[in-house]
Amino acid sequence: PLSFPLPSCKRLPSPGDFVRLALERQAWPEQEEPGPAQPQPEQEEPAPEEVPQKPFRIALTFDDGPGPYTARLLDGLAQYDARATFFVLGCRIPGNEELLVRMAQEGHEIGNHSYSHSLFQKMSQSAVSEEIRQTADMIETACGVRPWLVRPPYGDLSSSVTRALSEPLVLWSVDPQDWKLRNADAVVQAVLSSVGDGDIVLLHDIHSTSVDAALILLERLSEQGYDFVTVTELFEQAGTPMEQNGRYRQAGARTGSDPSAQS
Ligand code: ZN
Secondary structure, three states, X not given: OOXXXXXXXXXXXXXXXXXXXXXXXXXXXXXOOOXXXXXXXXXXXOOOOOOOOOOEEEEEEEEOOOOOXXXXXXXXXXXXXXXXXXXXXXXXXXXXXXXXXXXXXXXOEEEEOOOOOOOHHHOOHHHHHHHHXXXXXXXXXXXXXXXXXXXXXXXXXXXXXXXXXXXXXXXXXXXOOHHHHOXXXXXXXXXXXXXXXXXXXXXXXXXXXXXXXXXXXXXXXXXXXXXXXXXXXXXXXXXXXXXXXXXXXXXXXXXXXXXXXXX
């Protein structure tokens, strides 16, 4: 499902780039500790944030956008050298194409969350696959990258969905109910109380409070040793690359739950 960047796009990452980058990061030598209390003549520009190996990985995912707060979120992600995955809606793409270009250029992953956010289990298989295809076309036209991950609306993994789609289906392992809480601190606490290595966190960048929460989480989880990676990177780095027809909730087996039991 790879495609090449359209001429209008600058350097765009492909899944191959994600893997290469992941390998490069793993191969980086330990950063040398700066000597203690070396007197500096004068502060020049602040040193760019170092990127040491972090012990944990997490995939922040943002559904239902892009929206009016997505640019602010992208700014924050860049500040923390964090990558995320955006499961966008086709119906929200017109007028927001530049946000998709930015996501791709800044190393984020774009996934497919359908065109209209309808409940797939009430639709025919052909209607389901048509919505996904249509949205993939729109994403590719907007930013030159064709998505290969699908998150069905409402996390619907009914048999009509799994029969209609061959793409990897990505759900989540941490759901702070941000769409319901609409309170950044409550969302932060809900995530921090349950998050662990390999988790996929569900958030929605169409709510200002959710973006606020994400920006706080970037700081807190960075301090706790988390590296923020895309969904594809999460599974690559866990040694279990994603596959066609796969269903995914988290990398590794922290809870021991069987994702296939959901279908
Ligand atoms: Zn959604």
